Amino acid sequence: MKHWIRLNLIALSRTLGAMARAPLTSLLNLLVIGIAAAFPLGFYLLIASAQSVTAHLPVEPQLSVYLRTSVGTPEVEALKQKLKADPRLLNSRFVSKEEALKQMQAGLGGTDLLAGLTDNPLPDAFVLTARTDVPAEQLEALKSELSTQSAVEQVQLDSAWAHRLQQLIAAGIALLQVVVVLLAVALVLITGNAIRLQIVIRRDEIEVAKLIGATDAFIRRPFVYFAALQGILGGLLACGIVAGARSWLNPSVLALAQSYGQPFSLARPDWLLAAITLAVTTVLCLVGALIAVSRHLRQFR
């Protein structure tokens, strides 16, 4: 056990020695790994931020149907029944003009809006919630259908942007999966290539070491250490890049979101995510190294 630890310490010092002998190459390689890993990480955080927005938004598209002031109760009842029977709607709610006024006053902090007015100017209305699986064209059809009703003054289709955002997020997640797979392959190839180059550079050392009694494990160890180190440092760099980019972008995003009245802020990479990133980059770099080592160390006897 002590001997094994000693052999690994020797490998680590040989690895650091090799890195110190080619600091620029090691640093460039680290940058490539860090940037490559920063892409999926940043992309993931963007999607996570968008998801947190949709979480507290109604997903179902809504229609507001404002009635003419001249409409009598029987007509309202008839419309109510008709809307209840419509298969495209999830539910319908009648909002009387008194209720609408109350809501509005509450929203404005209890100001008496009727001061100076003889009458409530707001119309009676229905607030309709459509089913999520109703396509946009059918909603448009529903809207014009309702507009032709004699009792109806105006129909407003609240754009189904939350729904669209969700679909956008779903597309984003699919894209993220593609990006992750591609960059995972890239990381394996990048490390594999770096290791291959190192084997070429250190071929004399490898040859001599094998001739004087080095085991395959002894030869392999520094390269595996090198890859692990690059994976860990590259993962850290990726977290740093993403955290830096976030604090750079977040103020303008916050300002933009506020102008839409949305509490949107970019997510911050937390410790768990950082740990996962480090683990993934390390494993990928190790895979690349092991492939390169097993392919290119065969030439030595």
Added chain:
Amino acid sequence: MIQFQQVTKRYPGGFDAIKQLSFEIQDGELVFLAGHSGAGKSTLLKLIAGIERPTAGSVLVNNQNLARMRRASLPYVRRHIGLIFQDHKILFDRSVYDNVRLPLDIIGFGHQEGHRRVLAALDKVGLSGKDKLNPVSLSGGEQQRLCIARAVVHRPSILLADEPTANLDRDYAQDILQLFKSFHQVGVTLVISAHDENLMADYGRRILRLKHGQFTA
């Protein structure tokens, strides 16, 4: 003990560098290996070290048959052998010290003990004080000494030297042979090859003469 039984080494391409060779070298013996260039001296030494494997016959080193040994076990055999290569195989990307340190790192020596041994080996071959230099700055003879230090630093029981006196003037070559003699005196088994027999004659040791992969009288 080193024992060859009907050993043939055929290189890819069909050339037989060693032909049905049989001999024994006892523990602690000093044996010279003579023969012109291309006679098969390097091949014979590589067979002893398990660097080349025989096409036929058996090579026994300390009663282990290298011909049948698993590839993964060969490194452990080589650790009992010190090798001085004809082409030196010095690593010029590191210091004299680090060159000599390599065999100890392979075996897994501790830092202190390893350090002590490297300095002792450098002292033994007359290179003390030059440990921090790059090998490029050493003379030809000093580079040969560096190779010897690297071969003996882990105190092997067998030392194989492939033309260690080539390209050295006669006096310097005598110094190097004197050095080998001191290893012989502490019980190391030595096999030293040379294409020039004159130097060996003075020592009155057994000389194996190779020609076209076979012994001559």
